[in-house]
Amino acid sequence: MSADAGKRQAAEAAMTYIDNGSIIGVGTGSTVNVFIECLARDPGRIRAAVSSSEASTRLLEDAGIEVMDLNHAGPLDLYVDGADESNRHLSLIKGGGGALTREKIIAGASRRFVCIADDSKLVGTLGAFPLPVEVIPMARSFVAREIVKRIGGQPELRERFTTDNGNVILDVRNLEIAEPVKFERTLNDIPGVVTNGLFALRGADVLLLGGADGVQTLEA
Numbered sequence: 001m002s003a004d005a006g007k008r009q010a011a012e013a014a015m016t017y018i019d020n021g022s023i024i025g026v027g028t029g030s031t032v033n034v035f036i037e038c039l040a041r042d043p044g045r046i047r048a049a050v051s052s053s054e055a056s057t058r059l060l061e062d063a064g065i066e067v068m069d070l071n072h073a074g075p076l077d078l079y080v081d082g083a084d085e086s087n088r089h090l091s092l093i094k095g096g097g098g099a100l101t102r103e104k105i106i107a108g109a110s111r112r113f114v115c116i117a118d119d120s121k122l123v124g125t126l127g128a129f130p131l132p133v134e135v136i137p138m139a140r141s142f143v144a145r146e147i148v149k150r151i152g153g154q155p156e157l158r159e160r161f162t163t164d165n166g167n168v169i170l171d172v173r174n175l176e177i178a179e180p181v182k183f184e185r186t187l188n189d190i191p192g193v194v195t196n197g198l199f200a201l202r203g204a205d206v207l208l209l210g211g212a213d214g215v216q217t218l219e220a
């Protein structure tokens with residue numbers, strides 16, 4: 001079975017978590033794009049969406065779904081987003097698409113985070129996928145040195161990429177993240193780091209994995 005088919009299965013399954021007429025948070029990426037296609041079949045199902053990126057905002061608006069500012073939406077019941085990796089405790093690496101900061105904010109503002117992915121994203125130990133770290137541009141060299149000193153790995157500037165917030169991304173390769181919460185805190189402590197792509201302090205609550213045997217549901 002292809003990864004795309006797994007993504008579609010997971011996205012379809014996430015539709016069952018939506019309460020009719022609610023305002024939901026919507027993430028970013030190819031799996032979420034399929035979820036937005038599912039929403040587009042029945043745009044009146046939700047009242048509005050809070051979007052984690054300019055890219056998702058465009059797709060939601062094209063689908064006829066109102067996009068609301070988080071400041072006006074209040075606490076959200078549900079956030080649906082993809083991931084680059086998840087371990088069995090539902091700690092995630094996110095930010096492959098560069099939208100990690102808004103994603104982390106919306107995940108934090110939501111009661112339930114349902115993560116959707118094809119089953120290749122489930123790993124034993126996080127870190128094979130390069131860990132994205134969003135950084136204030138003037139701090140990028142300093143932050144890269146501090147990352148090597150504090151957690152190891154090889155930070156590389158993501159070329160020709162600026163986040164929706166006007167910042168740059170360092171992708172940190174060659175990490176083995178045995179203690180995601182500790183790593184997340186250590187990275188948060190470096191001045192100049194805006195957000196790191198570890199979602200462990202606030203991981204997913206539900207992980208829907210599409211694959212050859214259908215949708216597997218893991219709960220935190």
Ligand SMILES: O=C(CO)[C@H](O)[C@H](O)COP(=O)(O)O
Pocket residue numbers: 027028029030031032081082083084093094095096097098099100103
């Ligand atoms: O964190 C993300 C974007 O910042 C995405 O959720 C993550 O990269 C997964 O993307 P995809 O669904 O395309 O595999």
